[in-house]
Amino acid sequence: MPRLETVLPLSGAPKALIATGNRVLAGLYDISAVAVVDGQTQDLLGSHASGGVLPNGLAVWNNRYYVSHRNNDSVSIFELSTDRLLARFETGAMPWGLAVGPDNLLYVANFDSDSVSVHDPISGALVNESPVSGSPSQVLSYNGRVWVTRQQGATGLVALTAGGAIITSVPGLPAGATYMAVDERSGLIYVGHPGLRRIYVVDSNLGRVVATFAAPGSPYALAVNTATNQLYAVDASRSLLYILDLRDGAFLGQISVGLQTVEHGGQGLALLNGLLYVANDAERTITVYDAGPCAN
Numbered sequence: 001m002p003r004l005e006t007v008l009p010l011s012g013a014p015k016a017l018i019a020t021g022n023r024v025l026a027g028l029y030d031i032s033a034v035a036v037v038d039g040q041t042q043d044l045l046g047s048h049a050s051g052g053v054l055p056n057g058l059a060v061w062n063n064r065y066y067v068s069h070r071n072n073d074s075v076s077i078f079e080l081s082t083d084r085l086l087a088r089f090e091t092g093a094m095p096w097g098l099a100v101g102p103d104n105l106l107y108v109a110n111f112d113s114d115s116v117s118v119h120d121p122i123s124g125a126l127v128n129e130s131p132v133s134g135s136p137s138q139v140l141s142y143n144g145r146v147w148v149t150r151q152q153g154a155t156g157l158v159a160l161t162a163g164g165a166i167i168t169s170v171p172g173l174p175a176g177a178t179y180m181a182v183d184e185r186s187g188l189i190y191v192g193h194p195g196l197r198r199i200y201v202v203d204s205n206l207g208r209v210v211a212t213f214a215a216p217g218s219p220y221a222l223a224v225n226t227a228t229n230q231l232y233a234v235d236a237s238r239s240l241l242y243i244l245d246l247r248d249g250a251f252l253g254q255i256s257v258g259l260q261t262v263e264h265g266g267q268g269l270a271l272l273n274g275l276l277y278v279a280n281d282a283e284r285t286i287t288v289y290d291a292g293p294c295a296n
Contacts, residue, residue, distance in 0.1 A: 001243060001253050002232075002276050002289035006042055010035050014279035014286055017221075017268030018058040018065070020080065024270050024277050025065060026286060027055035034058075034067060035286075036083065039272045042288050051076030051088050056264060059139075061100035061121055068095040068108060070264070075108060077124060089124025091117050097138035101146045103162035109136035109148055116148055118164045130164035140180045143187060143204040149177040157191055157200075159207060172209035173200045181222035181231070183246060190231060192219035194262075199233065199249065213249030215242055220262070223269040223276065227293055234278060236260040236267045241278060241289075259283040 012028030014035065019025075022039040028047065032055060035047040052069030059066040060080065067076045068091070075095060077087040092110025095117075101107050105127055106119040116136055118128040134153030139146060146160040156177030157170040176195045182188070188210070189202040199219050201211035217240060219233035224246060231244040239260045243252040258280025260267050268279040274292035 002241070002255060002291045005275065005288045005290050007258070008037065008042065008044055008286040008288065010044070010284045010286065011047060013281035013284055015056060015264065015268060015281055016058040017270040017277055017279050017286075018060055019270040019272035019277065020060040020065070022273075023080075024272060024286075025058055025060075026268070026279060027058055027067060029054055029056065029264065029281060032069070034078075034083075037277070037286065039275075042275070048083050051078075051085050054264075057095065057097050059098045059100060059106070061104075061106070064121065066098055066106060066121075068098050070094045070096060070111070073110075075106075075119070075124065077121075087122075087124050089119065091119075092129070097136075097148075099139040099141040099146070101141045101160075101162055102144050105163070107139050107141070107146050107148075107160070107164065109139050111135050111137060116146070116160065116164055128164050130160060130167065132158060132160075132167065134175055137178050138180055140182065140189065142182050142184075142189065145204070147180060147189060147204075149180060149191060151176055156193065157202065168207060170202060170207055170209065173202065179219075179221045181224045183224050183226060185226060190222055190224065192222050192233060194218035194220055194237075199231070199244070201249075211249065213244060215244070216251060216254065217242065218262075221267050221269040221279075223271045225271060225276075225291055227274065228291065230291075232269060232271075232276060232291075234260070234267045234269055236262045239280070239282075255289075258285045258287050
């Protein structure tokens with residue numbers, strides 16, 4: 001089981017989390033800022049303005065990171081090595097999840113305008129806009145496709161080809177899905193459904209559900225730990241972290257994390273150097289756990 005290492009107090013409420021290189025970035029939702037954590041020492045290096053209002057999503061590509069802002073329909077681009085603001089561009093209404101696709105273009109899920117906008121990752125210029133009905137939420141780039149969860153419609157997961165030209169619905173996965181995580185060894189994508197208390201396992205080659213795991217509560221943010229064959233799921237409604245067997249979904253246990261809320265999509269998880277970072281918005285902290293093989 002993951003073992004508590006430290007608790008990092010923050011000046012704002014963390015939502016989105018992402019790990020890259022030796023840094024962990026946290027979007028501080030209520031104060032429109034980004035906190036930067038040293039992935040080696042777990043020290044808080046500082047924070048800076050996010051470039052918009054209410055940061056809700058994070059993505060990294062090369063020496064850049066991207067911050068989506070739900071309340072002023074924009075994405076900011078920062079230089080990773082210096083945290084310098086490079087550009088800011090408009091998106092659709094209420095952008096949330098975002099990721100750079102296999103074609104090296106940035107895909108942004110616009111929750112309130114039923115679209116995924118495709119942008120140049122350097123300038124932010126709009127390249128294409130794909131209609132995705134049902135409040136598109138999170139974005140994952142994997143295996144030559146761009147995967148997008150959504151809250152309404154016939155299915156909760158759609159796959160876009162590079163450029164966003166074609167949309168394929170994934171059958172057997174109900175609308176209402178949110179966060180995703182991938183096991184790159186097996187090509188399996190894990191998709192959480194908080195409303196149904198399920199985690200759906202999607203074969204990224206076949207484009208279909210191959211297994212369904214029952215969760216003891218509502219799974220929001222997910223993370224895959226290939227070193228321990230464990231799947232982590234945050235239940236923001238109960239401030240718990242669930243640990244499941246990555247291979248068969250067996251429930252291995254749960255631990256209490258910092259106080260959280262489910263508003264605006266729940267919380268974030270990030271795994272780096274054998275450490276698991278959990279965002280706790282209600283108490284303005286990040287809890288850090290040893291998730292290496294020796295901790296289990």
